[in-house]
Amino acid sequence: MAYTNADEAPESPETAASDSGPTLTETRPEASREAHAMAAATAPESAETAKNAGTAETTSSRRRFPTFPPRWSLQTYGPWLLVAGLMTVYLLISLARFYRFAPTSWDLGLFTEEVKQYAHFHAPIDDARSPGYEILGEHFSPIVALIGPFFLIFPTPVTLLVAQAFLFAVAAVPIVRFGAERISTGAGYALGAAYGLSFGLAEAIDADFHEIAFAVPLIAFSMCAMLRGKHMAAALWALPLLLCKEDLGITVVLPIGIALILYGRTLLGAVLSAAGTAGSLLAIYWIIPALNPTHQYEYWNKGGCADPTQPGGAKPITCLIGQSMQNAGGKLELIFLLLAITAFVALRSPLVLFAVPNLGSRFITTNSTFWGTTWHYNAILMPILFVAAADGIVRARTAGALPDLAGAVRRGARRVSMAMSNHGAVAMLAVSLALVQQFPYNQLFDPNTFTFDARTQALSHAMSLVPDGVTVETTINMLAPLSARDDTFWVGNPAGPTAPEYVVFDQVVSGFSPPITDVPGFEQQRHPGATYKVIYEDGFGIYVLRKTS
Numbered sequence: 001m002a003y004t005n006a007d008e009a010p011e012s013p014e015t016a017a018s019d020s021g022p023t024l025t026e027t028r029p030e031a032s033r034e035a036h037a038m039a040a041a042t043a044p045e046s047a048e049t050a051k052n053a054g055t056a057e058t059t060s061s062r063r064r065f066p067t068f069p070p071r072w073s074l075q076t077y078g079p080w081l082l083v084a085g086l087m088t089v090y091l092l093i094s095l096a097r098f099y100r101f102a103p104t105s106w107d108l109g110l111f112t113e114e115v116k117q118y119a120h121f122h123a124p125i126d127d128a129r130s131p132g133y134e135i136l137g138e139h140f141s142p143i144v145a146l147i148g149p150f151f152l153i154f155p156t157p158v159t160l161l162v163a164q165a166f167l168f169a170v171a172a173v174p175i176v177r178f179g180a181e182r183i184s185t186g187a188g189y190a191l192g193a194a195y196g197l198s199f200g201l202a203e204a205i206d207a208d209f210h211e212i213a214f215a216v217p218l219i220a221f222s223m224c225a226m227l228r229g230k231h232m233a234a235a236l237w238a239l240p241l242l243l244c245k246e247d248l249g250i251t252v253v254l255p256i257g258i259a260l261i262l263y264g265r266t267l268l269g270a271v272l273s274a275a276g277t278a279g280s281l282l283a284i285y286w287i288i289p290a291l292n293p294t295h296q297y298e299y300w301n302k303g304g305c306a307d308p309t310q311p312g313g314a315k316p317i318t319c320l321i322g323q324s325m326q327n328a329g330g331k332l333e334l335i336f337l338l339l340a341i342t343a344f345v346a347l348r349s350p351l352v353l354f355a356v357p358n359l360g361s362r363f364i365t366t367n368s369t370f371w372g373t374t375w376h377y378n379a380i381l382m383p384i385l386f387v388a389a390a391d392g393i394v395r396a397r398t399a400g401a402l403p404d405l406a407g408a409v410r411r412g413a414r415r416v417s418m419a420m421s422n423h424g425a426v427a428m429l430a431v432s433l434a435l436v437q438q439f440p441y442n443q444l445f446d447p448n449t450f451t452f453d454a455r456t457q458a459l460s461h462a463m464s465l466v467p468d469g470v471t472v473e474t475t476i477n478m479l480a481p482l483s484a485r486d487d488t489f490w491v492g493n494p495a496g497p498t499a500p501e502y503v504v505f506d507q508v509v510s511g512f513s514p515p516i517t518d519v520p521g522f523e524q525q526r527h528p529g530a531t532y533k534v535i536y537e538d539g540f541g542i543y544v545l546r547k548t549s
Contacts, residue, residue, distance in 0.1 A: 090165035108208035109479030118148035131496030137292030141211035174224035187425035200378035206440035220383035242279035249280030343427035348392030499527035507541030
């Protein structure tokens with residue numbers, strides 16, 4: 001038996017003797033035998049007790065209880081160091097954009113308002129989306145409520161950005177561990193880093209915050225558990241996806257359930273598949289319409305031929321095929337890029353098919369933003385593809401002979417398998433690093449990313465003039481920070497029935513064409529009967545108005 005340190009090794013006879021005081025150097029054999037016989041005769045129970053004690057001592061010395069915190073090891077803490085590094089990269093991008101008041105859309109403001117309502121145990125009425133709008137009537141994503149307790153402590157949109165950075169980064173942990181166990185330690189970290197630097201996550205981080213942040217780690221943990229043979233754990237990781245977004249039940253949970261059936265877990269897989277299908281259908285056809293102001297699923301209008309609300313219902317399959325062929329070149333380019341970031345190793349695993357439902361549902365829509373590389377739409381594909389790539393490397397390493405192929409083809413296939421197994425992980429990391437300059441990570445090398453000028457300070461000062469807990473109407477760049485502390489409305493929506501108490505208006509980013517020149521007159525026209533007084537105006541086109549009557 002090997003011992004890791006000197007403290008665990010048993011004492012040698014010499015050491016034991018030297019530690020127990022003086023010893024006799026000579027002993028008569030006859031006296032020794034008589035003494036042993038007398039001890040055995042007079043105290044048989046003592047001998048048995050000593051024997052049992054020795055056995056217990058030996059057993060207890062072998063039974064080691066875990067220490068807390070665990071001792072330092074690369075296997076234990078290494079993946080979390082990668083998580084910390086990826087979080088730093090993500091937060092540098094998202095926080096710099098936030099503090100420059102340069103959101104990509106109104107989404108961070110919408111989710112901030114939603115989380116604020118959850119934090120105070122209110123229904124998620126999101127006035128930033130539309131006055132009196134129940135946000136679960138747009139997308140079914142109640143899992144966002146998990147950020148609520150943290151928002152109570154840190155009531156700022158930054159809480160949402162930190163949560164998203166952590167969720168994206170923590171998905172690297174199962175990928176690293178699976179790669180380290182089945183391939184090598186270096187390959188595991190290369191896979192995790194390549195995943196973390198992938199373009200799908202970069203674009204999602206640059207697009208502020210979205211609910212799919214919760215789906216990314218759930219997918220990674222579920223798929224890695226399935227590859228380890230922990231099928232129940234895979235199902236349990238997959239089920240919460242039903243609370244992330246309404247379509248994930250069909251596009252992700254259902255495929256995982258089918259995979260479990262193919263792994264031999266027929267009942268478990270069937271239950272998971274049924275739950276995924278039923279969850280999506282219930283959300284789309286019942287829950288969302290029940291909460292939506294128009295009592296319908298608003299995103300049907302992006303389905304084109306697949307829109308059942310059109311006169312005559314959904315169109316024939318030929319219409320869908322023709323619709324899916326729109327901008328075929330751009331869609332093929334996206335598919336190529338998705339496979340290229342895994343150095344095409346993902347094609348070696350059947351798990352790559354998990355990406356098909358997501359891409360198929362996007363390609364049949366009429367909204368061109370769903371087809372490209374921007375926004376957050378590719379984020380959930382990143383764990384799918386990189387887990388598939390890890391499985392592909394394992395399969396390449398264990399590939400057997402290919403007797404049904406010709407000799408030259410067989411030798412070529414073996415060379416490809418050897419290249420995948422030996423260099424696949426490094427190739428993926430190299431591709432991710434090569435694409436850094438093509439996607440939002442390039443902001444880290446631009447000094448303007450971290451430049452906060454006088455206009456930024458003016459925007460911050462303008463918001464400081466608005467008290468907490470009031471109603472305020474604002475332009476898109478100040479929607480999120482004001483939503484964290486006020487009941488906030490977006491100036492781009494139709495006016496609500498009640499005039500807001502304050503207005504914070506930025507002429508430069510208002511979105512109106514032509515630009516609004518008379519801000520007080522514009523607001524009084526939007527809210528007939530209300531009177532506003534200008535309490536702040538500067539040369540940057542920033543106004544703060546307070547309602548006087």
